[in-house]
Amino acid sequence: MTIASALRPEVLATGLDAFLVRFALTPEPAAMTAARRLADQLESRAPEGVCEIAAALVSVFVRFDAALTDRAGLKAWLETLAQQTAQGPLEMPEPSxxxxxxxxxxxxxxxxxxxxxxxxxxxxxxxxxxxxxxxxxxxxxxxxxxxxxxxxxxxxxxxxxxxxxxxxxxxxxxxxxxxxxxxxxxxxxxxxxxxxxxxxxxxxxxxxxxxxxxxxxxxxxxxxxxxxxxxxxxxxxxxxxxxxxxxx
The missing domain is CATH 2.40.100.10 (Cyclophilin-like)
Incomplete structure (x- = not known):
C-alpha cells in the first residue's frame, strides 16, 4: 500500500470542455496509484456527458460534452471523487x-x-x-x-x-x-x-x-x-x- 497523506488533489479547468484531475506535481508512487484508481472508477461509472478519460502518471484528463452535463456540477463531483481517492486505501486496482x-x-x-x-x-x-x-x-x-x-x-x-x-x-x-x-x-x-x-x-x-x-x-x-x-x-x-x- 502507498501512503496518501501528502496528496492534495486539484481539479483544473482545461479549456472550455475538460478538467484535469491532478494528484501531485511529481511522479510520487501514491499519486500514480491514485491516478490509476481514479481512472478506473471513471471508466466504470462516468457521469452522462463525459466523453473522454485519459490517465497520465499523476493526473487524469476528463473531457465532457457541455450540452449533456453541467460544468460546475461535474467539477464538484470530480473534486469529491478525487478527495475520496486520495484518502485511500491506495492500492492498485485488480487488473482485468x-x-x-x-x-x-x-x-x-x-x-x-x-x-x-x-x-x-x-x-x-x-x-x-x-x-x-x-x-x-x-x-x-x-x-x-x-x-x-x-x-x-x-x-x-x-x-x-x-x-x-x-x-x-x-x-x-x-x-x-x-x-x-x-x-x-x-x-x-x-x-x-x-x-x-x-x-x-x-x-x-x-x-x-x-x-x-x-x-x-x-x-x-x-x-x-x-x-x-x-x-x-x-x-x-x-x-x-x-x-x-x-x-x-
Missing amino acids: RRWTIPVAFGAGEGPQLAEVAGALGLGEEAAVAQICAADLRVLTIGFAPGQPYIGLMPEPWNLPRMAQLNPSVPAGALVVAVRQFVLFGAESATGWQQVGRAAFRTFRPERQPPMPLQGGDAIRFARATSDEIAALADSPDPMGGAKLEVLR
Whole structure:
C-alpha cells in the first residue's frame, strides 16, 4: 500500500470542455496509484456527458460534452471523487488483463544491464530475476503512440536518468529509470538505461488494435534468449510472442 497523506488533489479547468484531475506535481508512487484508481472508477461509472478519460502518471484528463452535463456540477463531483481517492486505501486496482512479454536481457540486447545491476548491488542474474518476478502495471501510455510506462519496481530501483542522452535505442528496447520501465515501439533517443529487448511492438498501425496495451494492464516479463527474440521478430506472430490473459 502507498501512503496518501501528502496528496492534495486539484481539479483544473482545461479549456472550455475538460478538467484535469491532478494528484501531485511529481511522479510520487501514491499519486500514480491514485491516478490509476481514479481512472478506473471513471471508466466504470462516468457521469452522462463525459466523453473522454485519459490517465497520465499523476493526473487524469476528463473531457465532457457541455450540452449533456453541467460544468460546475461535474467539477464538484470530480473534486469529491478525487478527495475520496486520495484518502485511500491506495492500492492498485485488480487488473482485468495480464500480459506476459518475452525479453532478452543483457549483452547486445541490454547493453546497460551490468551498469544497472551494479547500481543495485546485484549481479546481472539477480537483477533479471527481480525484473521477471515483479508484478507490474501499465501506469500510463504516452510520449509516442502506444508507448507504456510500466511500474513500479521496488524502491532500490529508483535509479536516476542518465546524465547523457542515448541518441538511439532500437524498437523493442526495454529501458529503466525511476522505478519504471518503458518499452519502445520504435527506434528512439532516451535518457533511460537499456536492459533488454522484446519482439513485441507497442504500436503497429496495420494491426487491430494498433495499440494493444491499456492503462492498468498487468505486465510480466519472461526471460528469453537473443535467438528466441530474433525468431519471434521474424515470425508471423503479430504479438512477438506476448501472451494476453483476460482475468475478469
